[in-house]
Amino acid sequence: PPILDLAVVAGDGIGTEVVEQGLLVLEQALHGTGTTVRTTDFDLGARRWHTTGQTLTDEDLAAIRTHHAILLGAIGDPTVPSGVLERGLLLKLRFALDHYVNLRPGKLFPGVRSPLANPGDVDFVVVREGTEGPYVGNGGAIRVGTPAEVANEVSVNTAFGVERVVRDAFARAAARPRKKLTLVHKHNVLVHAGHLWRRTVEAVNAEFPDVTVDYLHVDAATIFLVTDPARFDVIVTDNLFGDILTDLAAAITGGIGLAASANINPDRTAPSMFEPVHGSAPDIAGQGKADPTATVLSVAMLLDHVGLPDAARAVEGAVAADLAERGAAERVRSTAEVGKDLAARVAG
Amino acid sequence: PPILDLAVVAGDGIGTEVVEQGLLVLEQALHGTGTTVRTTDFDLGARRWHTTGQTLTDEDLAAIRTHHAILLGAIGDPTVPSGVLERGLLLKLRFALDHYVNLRPGKLFPGVRSPLANPGDVDFVVVREGTEGPYVGNGGAIRVGTPAEVANEVSVNTAFGVERVVRDAFARAAARPRKKLTLVHKHNVLVHAGHLWRRTVEAVNAEFPDVTVDYLHVDAATIFLVTDPARFDVIVTDNLFGDILTDLAAAITGGIGLAASANINPDRTAPSMFEPVHGSAPDIAGQGKADPTATVLSVAMLLDHVGLPDAARAVEGAVAADLAERGAAERVRSTAEVGKDLAARVAG
Ligand SMILES: CC(C)[C@H](C(=O)O)[C@@H](O)C(=O)O
Ligand SMILES: CC(C)[C@H](C(=O)O)[C@@H](O)C(=O)O
Numbered sequence: 069p070p071i072l073d074l075a076v077v078a079g080d081g082i083g084t085e086v087v088e089q090g091l092l093v094l095e096q097a098l099h100g101t102g103t104t105v106r107t108t109d110f111d112l113g114a115r116r117w118h119t120t121g122q123t124l125t126d127e128d129l130a131a132i133r134t135h136h137a138i139l140l141g142a143i144g145d146p147t148v149p150s151g152v153l154e155r156g157l158l159l160k161l162r163f164a165l166d167h168y169v170n171l172r173p174g175k176l177f178p179g180v181r182s183p184l185a186n187p188g189d190v191d192f193v194v195v196r197e198g199t200e201g202p203y204v205g206n207g208g209a210i211r212v213g214t215p216a217e218v219a220n221e222v223s224v225n226t227a228f229g230v231e232r233v234v235r236d237a238f239a240r241a242a243a244r245p246r247k248k249l250t251l252v253h254k255h256n257v258l259v260h261a262g263h264l265w266r267r268t269v270e271a272v273n274a275e276f277p278d279v280t281v282d283y284l285h286v287d288a289a290t291i292f293l294v295t296d297p298a299r300f301d302v303i304v305t306d307n308l309f310g311d312i313l314t315d316l317a318a319a320i321t322g323g324i325g326l327a328a329s330a331n332i333n334p335d336r337t338a339p340s341m342f343e344p345v346h347g348s349a350p351d352i353a354g355q356g357k358a359d360p361t362a363t364v365l366s367v368a369m370l371l372d373h374v375g376l377p378d379a380a381r382a383v384e385g386a387v388a389a390d391l392a393e394r395g396a397a398e399r400v401r402s403t404a405e406v407g408k409d410l411a412a413r414v415a416g
Numbered sequence: 417p418p419i420l421d422l423a424v425v426a427g428d429g430i431g432t433e434v435v436e437q438g439l440l441v442l443e444q445a446l447h448g449t450g451t452t453v454r455t456t457d458f459d460l461g462a463r464r465w466h467t468t469g470q471t472l473t474d475e476d477l478a479a480i481r482t483h484h485a486i487l488l489g490a491i492g493d494p495t496v497p498s499g500v501l502e503r504g505l506l507l508k509l510r511f512a513l514d515h516y517v518n519l520r521p522g523k524l525f526p527g528v529r530s531p532l533a534n535p536g537d538v539d540f541v542v543v544r545e546g547t548e549g550p551y552v553g554n555g556g557a558i559r560v561g562t563p564a565e566v567a568n569e570v571s572v573n574t575a576f577g578v579e580r581v582v583r584d585a586f587a588r589a590a591a592r593p594r595k596k597l598t599l600v601h602k603h604n605v606l607v608h609a610g611h612l613w614r615r616t617v618e619a620v621n622a623e624f625p626d627v628t629v630d631y632l633h634v635d636a637a638t639i640f641l642v643t644d645p646a647r648f649d650v651i652v653t654d655n656l657f658g659d660i661l662t663d664l665a666a667a668i669t670g671g672i673g674l675a676a677s678a679n680i681n682p683d684r685t686a687p688s689m690f691e692p693v694h695g696s697a698p699d700i701a702g703q704g705k706a707d708p709t710a711t712v713l714s715v716a717m718l719l720d721h722v723g724l725p726d727a728a729r730a731v732e733g734a735v736a737a738d739l740a741e742r743g744a745a746e747r748v749r750s751t752a753e754v755g756k757d758l759a760a761r762v763a764g
Contacts, residue, residue: 144604150603150604150607150610150611150614151603151604151605151607151610151611154604154605155604155605155607159605182533183532183533183534183642183643184531184532184533184642185530185531185532185533186531202550202569202571202605202606203605205607207571207606207607207608207609208608209608209611209612211575212612213615214575215575215576215579216574216575216576217574217575217612218572218573218574218575219573219574219608219609219611219612220570220571220572220573220608220609221550221570221571221573221606221608221609222568222569222570222571223550223555223568223569223570223571224566224568225566225567225568225569226564226565226566226567227559227562227563227564227565227566228563228564231563254656254659255498255499256492256498256499256502256503257499257502257503257507257550257551257656257659258550258555258569259498259499259503259553259555260555260556260557260567260568260569261555261567261568261569262498262499263498263499263557263567264557264560264565264567266498267561286659286660287659287660287662287663287664288663290638290660290663290664290667291663291664291666291667291671291672294531294532294642294664294667294668295531295667295671308602308605311602311605311634311635312634312635312638312660313638314635315635315636315638315639316635316638316639316642316664318639319638319639319642319643320642323639323643324639
């Protein structure tokens with residue numbers, strides 16, 4: 069598009085700081101593409117909730133929908149009761165905008181130190197389902213605060229929801245050199261949901277005969293992520309298992325300071341949302357210490373999504389070059405310095 | 417007790433092989449304690465199911481109940497549909513015998529290689545709830561096999577169930593030098609169950625004022641398990657999160673070949689059950705390749721539980737000495753050789 073209408077939800081804590089640098093790099097990457105970005109800031113998060121009691125109104129949502137994409141920094145603050153902003157804002161965006169593909173690459177860039185002694189060549193992507201599972205918010209509790217309290221959480225899984233994300237994952241696997249898909253679940257215990265996932269993967273495999281499929285229980289998957297992460301190509305899994313595995317994936321590939329993500333609506337019935345995997349990190353907020361790299365890599369995913377793959381590759385290349393030289397750096401750079409350096413590399 | 421009545425469920429795959437060595441070491445450890453072991457073998461698992469269609473009958477359960485403890489090898493076989501033996505036998509034992517404390521140490525023994533470059537001094541224990549959460553089997557599905565299928569899984573959490581396991585975890589933390597307890601959950605998403613866990617930990621903390629408490633979301637906990645596992649002392653968590661974290665814990669401390677566990681009924685209304693964390697490993701079954709060390713360490717937990725701490729320490733000491741020398745070993749030993757060596761060390 070000649071104009072890329074971008075909804076910006078900087079959010080809480082370090083969200084503002086990293087988004088600023090993400091936008092700087094985005095503008096630089098758009099240079100010469102014929103596309104310019106037009107941003108709308110949305111005041112959402114802890115401040116808004118404290119002053120108005122609102123998390124995300126119907127009006128906010130309607131306004132966000134008019135954009136091509138969303139760039140999100142981070143949501144969450146210790147001054148807000150747990151769950152209020154997560155359920156009322158972040159997850160509400162993912163669910164309302166039907167972000168059923170939550171895409172999270174696990175890539176160890178050359179020069180980046182992993183906590184693993186021998187990580188090998190790690191380059192996989194997790195396709196985390198984004199609109200079902202234990203995240204649906206269908207739980208409840210009775211007799212709260214009494215010795216007879218019962219608190220239930222319900223994981224809802226539908227053929228509709230599982231099939232569409234599984235098909236997306238197969239398509240991604242088919243487009244990659246290794247063409248490997250690993251389903252992660254726990255079908256020996258969660259038999260109903262697990263068997264739905266398993267049957268669906270088997271059925272959709274017929275449409276992608278050149279993709280090799282295997283299966284791991286979620287507990288075993290965590291083992292392989294630390295003993296042999298290079299074995300993974302595309303992982304498809306449910307919302308909660310995906311949440312857990314992608315933080316672990318981030319840890320083994322250099323930390324959540326580098327982990328990008330995309331909440332994608334593949335049918336394009338609503339804007340997709342790009343956000344670093346890390347949270348608002350209140351402990352370091354406002355100090356210019358946050359690494360904006362995860363946000364910048366999320367910007368690359370955004371560029372891919374809006375049909376500008378060359379610009380996306382330029383941003384990724386800038387990050388790769390920057391990471392390769394970090395080990396030799398004399399000192400730790402500020403958030404703004406990293407952003408400036410990355411923008412300069414994109415320009416250069 | 418002068419006679420220790422032990423129910424033996426060797427089970428499937430490598431279960432038989434490792435249990436044989438576990439019993440050898442157990443007998444050696446009992447020498448001179450005034451206690452002798454009397455074992456009853458229970459034919460449970462894949463073979464029994466194939467020949468009779470039974471997993472665990474009321475009669476089996478009644479017979480098992482008459483014992484002081486259970487030693488279990490492994491349950492599960494690829495020839496049996498997923499979930500049948502897990503739900504019908506292994507989990508049925510844990511639930512029926514009210515094993516609400518599933519205790520899983522994460523200890524990196526000197527000489528053991530971790531996949532982590534700098535693991536540090538890792539010595540924690542996970543107290544995994546064993547009778548609630550998503551393991552209750554209260555899920556269900558409708559319109560199975562059609563495009564309109566819905567498959568639900570229900571996590572049930574009660575004040576009764578959470579409080580008793582949290583209290584047990586606090587008592588364990590209070591008895592350890594560091595006196596630290598970490599609650600792991602996901603209360604920003606699973607708000608009902610998560611808040612029950614959180615409130616319960618806060619309330620029980622009043623009874624154990626010298627225990628320091630912190631909290632991690634399950635996704636963040638996986639990060640710390642690979643970046644700083646030495647920070648953990650006692651972790652208390654729900655059944656499913658505990659399943660995931662303890663496989664990861666096993667991986668970073670040398671693999672599931674070394675990971676012991678105890679399914680404890682602290683009220684002693686039924687026998688507790690001791691089992692290696694690893695499964696039946698059909699790929700190496702019958703080849704004498706399985707490492708019986710996890711079973712032997714589970715035997716040490718059994719000895720502690722039946723009031724023979726000196727014998728337990730002797731078994732642990734034998735394992736520690738054996739592991740310390742493994743690196744220098746000329747060749748890989750068979751299952752029976754490891755068992756024989758460990759028994760000899762206990763004797764010596
Ligand atoms: C903040 C939280 C609700 C969120 C999630 O659980 O999805 C985060 O952990 C993530 O992975 O994006
Ligand atoms: C086999 C399976 C049912 C079991 C579990 O999930 O509890 C296993 O993974 C374990 O951790 O003991």
